[in-house]
Amino acid sequence: VNNWIYSTMNYWYYWNADLPASSNSSQNPDVYFNSLLNENDRFSWIQNNFLELKDLLQGVAKEAGYEVALFLVRVDTDVLIGQIVYIKPGTSAEAAGLKRGDRINRINGMPLTLSNYKNLLSSISEEHLLTYQSLDLVSQAFGAEQELKVSSVAYAENPNFLTKIFEYNDRKVGYYIYNLFSVGPTS
DSSP states (O other): OHHHHHHHHHHHOTTGGGSOSSOOTTSOHHHHHHHHSOTTOOSOOOOSOHHHHHHHHTTEEEEOSEEEEEEESOTTOOBEEEEEEEEOTTSHHHHTTOOTTOEEEEETTEEOBTTTHHHHHHGGGSOEEEEEEEEETTTTEEEEEEEEEEOOEEEEOOSEEEEEEEEETTEEEEEEEEOSOOOOTTO
């Protein structure tokens, strides 16, 4: 496995010229792979379970069904809020009534900060407790804080997120959102 890792990285890796001439190939594959990575590489990873990778490439992941954008509460603090960007159809987030624009203040009772947001966001792939405020679109105001237990399931996301045709005067305009690069869950 380690010989395959090295030869593949030596051919395809962006920083292949920086690979060490000799390396300890007796290490576990994940340790060996990480020892070869360039310090500027924040994108490469090794997948321990090929079935999980197969699911990931087909748009299947364990999740609650919502995507979040993060914002600083104020410039002088490290506290963040999350705002729901969209809800995936047929998910527990949709069934729970979450919607685009809702503000997330805490996950599992913890406020989001610059130092913990990665861990907290990774926890939403399991059942979790959201402390959030609904956005009232009419008044453009957030409601009272609420708590909601959100479950996660293996969700097969359709990469063709939205198709819509708008008619404006005598013209039609097509609107299409392709959400992720995937062959689709049934391939």
